[in-house]
Amino acid sequence: MQIQAAVARQPGKITIETLELDAPRPNEILVRLVATGICHTDLSAINLTLPSRLPMVPGHEGAGIVEAVGQAVTKVAPGDHVVMTYDYCGNCRACRDHDHTYCHHSVKYCFEGDRPDGSSTLQSAHGAVHGSFFGQSSLASHALCYDRNVVKVRKDAPLELLGPLACGIQTGAGAALNALKVSPKTDFAVFGAGAVGLSAILAARIAGAPRIVAVDISEERLALAREFGATETFVGTSGDAVAFIRSITEDGVLAALDTTGVPAVMQQAVAATAPRGACGWLAGVNPALEVPVNPTFLLPGRKVQGIIEGESHDPQTFINQLIDWYMEGRFPFDRMCRFYPFEAVNQAFTDSHQGLVIKPIVRF
Numbered sequence: 001m002q003i004q005a006a007v008a009r010q011p012g013k014i015t016i017e018t019l020e021l022d023a024p025r026p027n028e029i030l031v032r033l034v035a036t037g038i039c040h041t042d043l044s045a046i047n048l049t050l051p052s053r054l055p056m057v058p059g060h061e062g063a064g065i066v067e068a069v070g071q072a073v074t075k076v077a078p079g080d081h082v083v084m085t086y087d088y089c090g091n092c093r094a095c096r097d098h099d100h101t102y103c104h105h106s107v108k109y110c111f112e113g114d115r116p117d118g119s120s121t122l123q124s125a126h127g128a129v130h131g132s133f134f135g136q137s138s139l140a141s142h143a144l145c146y147d148r149n150v151v152k153v154r155k156d157a158p159l160e161l162l163g164p165l166a167c168g169i170q171t172g173a174g175a176a177l178n179a180l181k182v183s184p185k186t187d188f189a190v191f192g193a194g195a196v197g198l199s200a201i202l203a204a205r206i207a208g209a210p211r212i213v214a215v216d217i218s219e220e221r222l223a224l225a226r227e228f229g230a231t232e233t234f235v236g237t238s239g240d241a242v243a244f245i246r247s248i249t250e251d252g253v254l255a256a257l258d259t260t261g262v263p264a265v266m267q268q269a270v271a272a273t274a275p276r277g278a279c280g281w282l283a284g285v286n287p288a289l290e291v292p293v294n295p296t297f298l299l300p301g302r303k304v305q306g307i308i309e310g311e312s313h314d315p316q317t318f319i320n321q322l323i324d325w326y327m328e329g330r331f332p333f334d335r336m337c338r339f340y341p342f343e344a345v346n347q348a349f350t351d352s353h354q355g356l357v358i359k360p361i362v363r364f
Contacts, residue, residue: 004364005122005140006345007129008046009055014346019057020123021131021142028144031082033098035339036138037061037164038348038360039195040283045111045133046303049286056113058132060086062138062145063163065155070362073356079157080232085315086110086167087135087149088157110134138163139345141364151319157327161334164195164359165319167309169333172199172259173322174310175280176206180255183229189245190230192259193221193268195336195359196282198228200257202331205229213253215268221358223297236265245272252277259283263291275300282307339363 008018024030045052060083066076072282076082087110088095088103093303095103103109114120121144122131131137134148153162172195176182188209190197195210199253204212205228214225214233222233232248248253252274258266261283270293273279281291281304293304314320325331336358340348348360 001142003140003142004342005057005129005137006059007055007057008126011054012047014046014349016343016345017124019129019131019140020349021144022121024068024070026072026145027062027146028070029066029073029076029137029146030068031062031064031084031143031145031150032067033062033138033141033143035163035361035363037161037166037168038139038352038362039164039168040352042139043165043349043353049113051107052111052133053113055124056133057140058133059137059139059143060084060110060134060171061163061166061168062136062143063159063166064143064203065159067142073147076150076152080244081153081155081157082313083141083151083153083162083166083319084134084136084145085136085149085151085170085312085319086309087132087146088151089116090148096281097311100313101311113137119229134167139362151316153320153323157323160339160361160363161337162323163361164322164333164337165322166315168195168359169199170312170315170322171282171307171310172196173203173284173331174199175257175307175317176203176255178311178318179276179282179305179307182209182255183209184210186255187211187213187253187255189213189215189256189272190259190270191215191241191257191265193218194259196297197257197259198225198336198358200259200349201225201228201230202333204325206325206330211253213248213250218355228332242268242271250274255279256280257282257351257362263289267293270297270302270304273302275302277301278303278305279330280307333359337361
């Protein structure tokens with residue numbers, strides 16, 4: 001079938017094209033997109049910072065309605081409302097242990113953009129287009145996904161809003177709840193008040209964290225962080241964030257989270273961690289980047305922990321939990337979002353890159 005899709009043929013450049021999408025194979029699901037979120041991972045993919053390949057269709061926070069399913073699909077049916085999240089192999093040691101976000105083959109299943117057998121789901125007049133980014137390539141009117149990475153959601157929730165829960169929002173919320181296990185006994189510091197950091201703050205508030213510190217360079221974003229539950233905020237350019245955190249805590253926080261991927265800030269997040277505490281790093285960074293950590297500083301039980309997708313190993317359960325909290329008024333992530341029409345997809349990317357919007361969502 002013919003679809004409209006955002007295609008990156010050169011690094012950093014997107015054009016809307018008409019492409020031919022394959023009919024679903026036995027294990028595939030055809031989804032008509034309602035909206036798709038954009039996050040830094042999409043920017044990194046089209047700029048080839050990640051091991052992605054051009055030409056490609058980005059998009060990995062898709063929300064839509066199932067139009068058709070292959071004969072082997074049992075999880076969803078036509079008419080179901082769904083979001084599409086990360087893909088994984090299901091067979092490696094991590095997947096066998098149900099730690100799906102740490103799939104050993106995530107580069108192949110999420111970044112390279114083809115089916116597991118190497119074929120492409122999309123064709124253009126110029127040849128094949130990589131159309132399985134994160135098992136979806138959802139910056140398009142329609143996409144194919146799998147039982148593995150489709151999440152059925154309640155129909156009374158606003159579908160056009162739900163796509164970002166599939167990656168950016170679940171990454172932040174899951175980092176706080178699943179990976180760092182924030183609780184009423186955990187003071188928590190978040191470096192970076194973007195979509196991921198703000199989601200972590202919302203989740204930490206739900207978890208009952210007694211102190212939540214947000215660090216950012218934007219006063220506007222810090223104001224929103226306070227409304228979301230931050231008990232203290234610090235403008236990163238105004239002084240020493242680590243000294244501030246240590247001054248209001250007992251030698252640092254038990255849980256710290258860097259969402260920036262900026263080496264100096266990543267070091268600050270580690271330095272703000274108390275003995276027996278854990279610091280999470282989750283931002284996608286250049287693979288060549290190295291961040292020094294003093295091993296002596298770690299000896300009192302401090303940990304530096306890598307986190308992917310908020311350790312949402314069961315996204316069917318976790319994403320629906322976030323939706324339930326949103327519907328109850330406890331997780332107002334919609335306040336971070338701004339909608340763009342599909343024809344303004346380049347503006348959405350530009351605004352995101354320049355920090356003019358926290359979470360852009362493209363509507364179809």
